[in-house]
Amino acid sequence: MNIIIISYEGYLERKSSSSFAFALRRSKHQAREMAQALRLLSPPATNPSIPKFSVPAPPGRPLPSFPRRRPRALRASASLPPPDLGLISSDGGAGAGAAIDVDAVTEAEMKENGFRSTRRTKLVCTIGPTTCSAEQLEALAVGGMNVARVNMCHGSREWHRQVIRQVRRLNEEKGFAVAVMMDTEGSEIHMGDLGGAASAKAEVRFLDGFPDGDIWTFSVRAFNSPLPERTINVNYDGFAEDVKVGDELLVDGGMVRFEVIEKIGPDVKCRCNDPGLLLPRANLSFWRNGRLVQERNAMLPTISSKDWLDIDFGISEGVDFIAVSFVKSAEVINHLKSYIAARCRDNEIAIIAKIESIDSLKNLEDIVLASDGAMVARGDMGAQIPLEEVPSAQQKIVKLCRQLNKPVIVASQLLESMIEYPTPTRAEVADVSEAVKQRADALMLSGESAMGQYPEKALTVLRSVSLRIERWWREEKRHEAMELPDIASSFSDKISEEICNSAAKMANNLGVDALFVFTKTGHMASLLSRCRPDCPVFAFTSSTSVRRRLNLLWGLIPFRLSFSGDMESNLNRTFSLLKARGMIQSGDLVIALSDTLQSIQVMNVP
Ligand SMILES: Nc1ncnc2c1ncn2[C@@H]1O[C@H](COP(=O)(O)OP(=O)(O)O)[C@@H](O)[C@H]1O
Ligand SMILES: C=C(OP(=O)(O)O)C(=O)O
Ligand SMILES: [K+]
Numbered sequence: 035m036n037i038i039i040i041s042y043e044g045y046l047e048r049k050s051s052s053s054f055a056f057a058l059r060r061s062k063h064q065a066r067e068m069a070q071a072l073r074l075l076s077p078p079a080t081n082p083s084i085p086k087f088s089v090p091a092p093p094g095r096p097l098p099s100f101p102r103r104r105p106r107a108l109r110a111s112a113s114l115p116p117p118d119l120g121l122i123s124s125d126g127g128a129g130a131g132a133a134i135d136v137d138a139v140t141e142a143e144m145k146e147n148g149f150r151s152t153r154r155t156k157l158v159c160t161i162g163p164t165t166c167s168a169e170q171l172e173a174l175a176v177g178g179m180n181v182a183r184v185n186m187c188h189g190s191r192e193w194h195r196q197v198i199r200q201v202r203r204l205n206e207e208k209g210f211a212v213a214v215m216m217d218t219e220g221s222e223i224h225m226g227d228l229g230g231a232a233s234a235k236a237e238v239r240f241l242d243g244f245p246d247g248d249i250w251t252f253s254v255r256a257f258n259s260p261l262p263e264r265t266i267n268v269n270y271d272g273f274a275e276d277v278k279v280g281d282e283l284l285v286d287g288g289m290v291r292f293e294v295i296e297k298i299g300p301d302v303k304c305r306c307n308d309p310g311l312l313l314p315r316a317n318l319s320f321w322r323n324g325r326l327v328q329e330r331n332a333m334l335p336t337i338s339s340k341d342w343l344d345i346d347f348g349i350s351e352g353v354d355f356i357a358v359s360f361v362k363s364a365e366v367i368n369h370l371k372s373y374i375a376a377r378c379r380d381n382e383i384a385i386i387a388k389i390e391s392i393d394s395l396k397n398l399e400d401i402v403l404a405s406d407g408a409m410v411a412r413g414d415m416g417a418q419i420p421l422e423e424v425p426s427a428q429q430k431i432v433k434l435c436r437q438l439n440k441p442v443i444v445a446s447q448l449l450e451s452m453i454e455y456p457t458p459t460r461a462e463v464a465d466v467s468e469a470v471k472q473r474a475d476a477l478m479l480s481g482e483s484a485m486g487q488y489p490e491k492a493l494t495v496l497r498s499v500s501l502r503i504e505r506w507w508r509e510e511k512r513h514e515a516m517e518l519p520d521i522a523s524s525f526s527d528k529i530s531e532e533i534c535n536s537a538a539k540m541a542n543n544l545g546v547d548a549l550f551v552f553t554k555t556g557h558m559a560s561l562l563s564r565c566r567p568d569c570p571v572f573a574f575t576s577s578t579s580v581r582r583r584l585n586l587l588w589g590l591i592p593f594r595l596s597f598s599g600d601m602e603s604n605l606n607r608t609f610s611l612l613k614a615r616g617m618i619q620s621g622d623l624v625i626a627l628s629d630t631l632q633s634i635q636v637m638n639v640p
């Protein structure tokens with residue numbers, strides 16, 4: 035099949051020469067004439083002088099000129115208005131059956147501030163005891179939560195089921211498009227549940243000026259509740275055999291530290307060296323001579339038998355993402371993907387690899403390539419590599435994911451102090467800004483939203499810092515010259531990639547208001563997001579699940595809309611639907627792409 039590109043009045047389209055004559059519609063008459071003039075309709079064998087992908091300029095025709103945009107009326111208030119919670123998929127008066135699904139929060143934000151200033155960085159909130167009610171979930175959705183994460187380390191399956199269904203109900207009834215991410219427990223070592231207590235304090239006192247830490251027993255024995263005083267259950271049977279006297283035991287990535295002082299059968303006695311709060315089911319790791327010990331626990335499978343049951347549960351509840359804890363190699367991701375493909379009709383679950391172990395850093399590129407996205411899981415990573423190496427690992431992972439076109443989430447302790455206090459530290463704000471400057475796709479709250487006292491305030495901080503830093507980036511015009519390597523695996527993908535790279539560049543150079551992409555699988559939308567263009571990307575897809583998954587990607591505003599292969603009618607319908615809802619205005623300058631036609635078109639909204 036020979037590929038040609040036709041251009042007329044700001045419109046470029048890719049067509050196979052065989053289907054070209056049929057596909058031409060009346061409105062493209064000029065392009066046909068032009069193509070004929072250039073003898074593009076004859077096969078290249080007889081026309082070897084026309085190189086592939088050359089975009090011929092119409093002879094004697096001036097470049098299309100773009101009327102200047104009308105400035106958008108900006109209102110003074112920068113705060114997020116309450117969303118219009120009306121019937122969201124109504125067609126806005128644009129004709130029966132012409133419905134479009136729009137996120138209620140985004141719609142309100144766009145009406146208020148114009149779409150140039152919508153937030154590009156996506157926000158993930160871990161749901162826990164303080165945020166699991168319908169009202170609290172709604173408050174987070176209104177506050178900008180794009181993805182709700184449930185952590186299978188904690189809570190019962192029934193509890194998670196209620197949360198997932200509540201999120202779905204909110205989406206259906208109130209017009210949100212919050213995606214659900216299930217995070218596996220993994221088979222790493224962790225503490226038991228503290229016999230029901232919310233937390234316990236491990237302390238260090240001073241006797242005659244010398245530190246004297248509490249002695250705690252970490253045991254693999256099964257206890258009847260209540261647990262004996264200062265006793266912690268450990269979930270891994272090999273624990274007591276694997277640790278040695280003198281080892282350092284890190285709880286929760288080093289938030290509390292102990293030294294192993296004695297082993298008595300299944301009991302390991304430890305003295306607290308660095309005091310802190312012990313939380314139920316906190317992760318445990320042990321270090322010897324300044325290095326992480328990975329003995330038999332390194333042989334445990336990444337996905338435990340309990341994880342497989344959780345994954346089945348996630349599939350049956352229709353989660354959008356599964357985040358896999360402590361990934362060591364690409365193999366486990368491939369295995370999980372084929373498991374899901376065999377059980378899930380349209381392969382509708384995206385797999386996020388959590389980068390948190392030494393092995394995952396060693397095999398980073400293979401793992402990221404095999405996955406649909408990655409998470410910089412700084413909590414456990416900080417217990418596996420020296421803390422001072424975490425920031426450079428983060429930067430490396432974020433950069434690699436962008437290059438390989440995989441969404442990346444920066445997670446853990448972004449606003450840790452807000453678990454207890456209503457205001458973040460300056461250092462936390464700087465950390466959030468750094469992740470936004472690195473242009474990560476998403477930021478994640480853990481304890482801040484799962485069990486903290488100020489979940490909505492923490493989300494507000496993420497939202498406002500993201501908006502401010504993104505604006506700063508645009509105002510300073512600091513287009514970073516990141517090399518985006520070719521990633522296409524087929525010729526057709528290569529075309530999509532070139533179209534998206536060019537469209538993003540054109541969008542910046544022309545100062546367009548928005549990129550529109552009509553996408554079936556979301557792939558072309560992801561390629562646009564990868565370019566991090568200055569303007570927002572409106573992604574139209576006919577699948578509700580693709581739409582929810584696109585919610586994780588930087589700069590994308592996903593809409594659900596059924597569309598045809600006819601770009602002209604798609605665009606006309608989309609324009610009138612969005613205009614009727616007050617989301618775009620006549621005169622807005624738009625670049626529209628389609629992945630079925632592999633086309634690119636520059637135009638003003640009529
Ligand atoms: N479903 C839940 N039920 C109870 N507590 C939870 C739940 N999810 C999270 N939490 C609490 O929030 C804290 C932070 O969540 P997260 O970072 O996801 O877990 P972890 O601290 O185990 O890595 C947890 O330590 C736990 O105390
Ligand atoms: C996100 C992380 O994983 P989890 O909260 O499940 O331990 C982390 O370790 O940073
Ligand atoms: K987890």
Ligand SMILES: [Mg+2]
Pocket residue numbers: 359390411413414415
């Ligand atoms: Mg972790």
